[in-house]
Amino acid sequence: MSDHHIIAVIPAYNEATRIAAVIADAQQYVEKVVVVTDGSKDNTAEVAEKAGAFTVLHVENCGAGAATMTGIEAARALGADVIITLDADGQHDPHDIPSMMQPILDEEADIVFANRFGQRNAIPLIRRVFNGMGNIVTFAVIGRWVSDSQCGFKVLGPKAVEEIDIRMSGYEFCTEIVRESVQRRWRVKEVSTKVLYSEYTMAKGQSFASGVKTALKILLRSFLR
Amino acid sequence: MNITAYQIIAPLASFVAVVYAWNLVFRQKKTVWEAMLWTLFWVAIAYIAIEPDSIKYLTRVTGIKNRENAVLVTFLGILFFIVFYIIMRLEELEQRQTRIIRKMALHNKGLDTDDEE
Numbered sequence: 001m002s003d004h005h006i007i008a009v010i011p012a013y014n015e016a017t018r019i020a021a022v023i024a025d026a027q028q029y030v031e032k033v034v035v036v037t038d039g040s041k042d043n044t045a046e047v048a049e050k051a052g053a054f055t056v057l058h059v060e061n062c063g064a065g066a067a068t069m070t071g072i073e074a075a076r077a078l079g080a081d082v083i084i085t086l087d088a089d090g091q092h093d094p095h096d097i098p099s100m101m102q103p104i105l106d107e108e109a110d111i112v113f114a115n116r117f118g119q120r121n122a123i124p125l126i127r128r129v130f131n132g133m134g135n136i137v138t139f140a141v142i143g144r145w146v147s148d149s150q151c152g153f154k155v156l157g158p159k160a161v162e163e164i165d166i167r168m169s170g171y172e173f174c175t176e177i178v179r180e181s182v183q184r185r186w187r188v189k190e191v192s193t194k195v196l197y198s199e200y201t202m203a204k205g206q207s208f209a210s211g212v213k214t215a216l217k218i219l220l221r222s223f224l225r
Numbered sequence: 226m227n228i229t230a231y232q233i234i235a236p237l238a239s240f241v242a243v244v245y246a247w248n249l250v251f252r253q254k255k256t257v258w259e260a261m262l263w264t265l266f267w268v269a270i271a272y273i274a275i276e277p278d279s280i281k282y283l284t285r286v287t288g289i290k291n292r293e294n295a296v297l298v299t300f301l302g303i304l305f306f307i308v309f310y311i312i313m314r315l316e317e318l319e320q321r322q323t324r325i326i327r328k329m330a331l332h333n334k335g336l337d338t339d340d341e342e
Contacts, residue, residue, distance in 0.1 A: 056331065056333075057330055057333065062326055063323075144258075
């Protein structure tokens with residue numbers, strides 16, 4: 001495929017019913033899949049292990065950001081120089097990985113953000129509103145506009161893999177990655193991707209209350225940093 | 226024009242805060258954007274201290290008409306800041322806990338990484 005060591009990182013919390021399919025699809029495009037089970041109460045770890053993923057276990061639930069960073073650390077230790085992050089609930093289509101990878105392979109970008117709003121996707125209005133608010137808050141505190149800043153589907157190139165350091169534990173890590181891209185002067189590209197929203201993914205996503213909490217944490221941290 | 230101690234201390238404190246913010250930018254701990262927001266905030270504080278009349282509009286809107294009210298609002302602001310600071314400290318503790326859990330998780334898989342910080 002390329003000279004790069006490509007590893008997919010999937011943070012997962014109680015995703016036993018979905019994770020196997022996501023791993024199977026991702027395995028077609030990467031050398032290894034690292035799943036971080038973030039204090040899951042179900043058998044996500046066993047299912048992921050059985051599906052052939054390298055599984056890392058958080059003994060307590062620490063949040064999506066913490067699990068993602070653990071996965072990145074594991075992938076680094078396993079020799080990755082390109083890392084793909086994916087959600088475990090199956091909302092991202094791993095078949096988009098090649099198009100997401102292209103700007104990294106062409107050495108045009110250090111980080112590639114997926115854009116779920118760049119093509120005709122059936123996205124519920126409430127999700128569009130939440131994501132729009134996330135984009136605005138991100139822009140207000142960081143000063144860089146990313147069309148889908150809150151999406152978990154990203155590709156990190158060699159420079160980003162080496163430098164990234166996520167400190168935020170929860171969903172606000174997406175904004176922190178945008179901040180990292182500004183702070184560390186990464187070249188950024190956005191690629192339109194498919195997204196599949198189901199009742200399941202809607203139920204797993206952020207509620208309005210957690211969205212507000214996330215926004216407040218982002219604002220606070222940027223102010224007091 | 227009578228210059229009060231507050232009109233000297235507030236701009237000086239603002240100046241120190243702005244210098245500190247830009248110092249963090251040069252140490253790559255803050256982005257230029259964050260420093261600009263920080264600067265804007267502290268310049269506004271300094272300006273209001275030097276030109277108290279500039280917030281007549283706010284006086285009209287908020288009803289703060291005398292010094293006693295202003296002192297009360299100032300202390301409310303300080304209390305807010307303390308609460309925010311405590312939240313940040315709690316978050317730091319949470320981060321420390323996350324780092325421990327991460328180290329355990331990686332260690333259990335034989336992936337010990339270099340210590341950070």
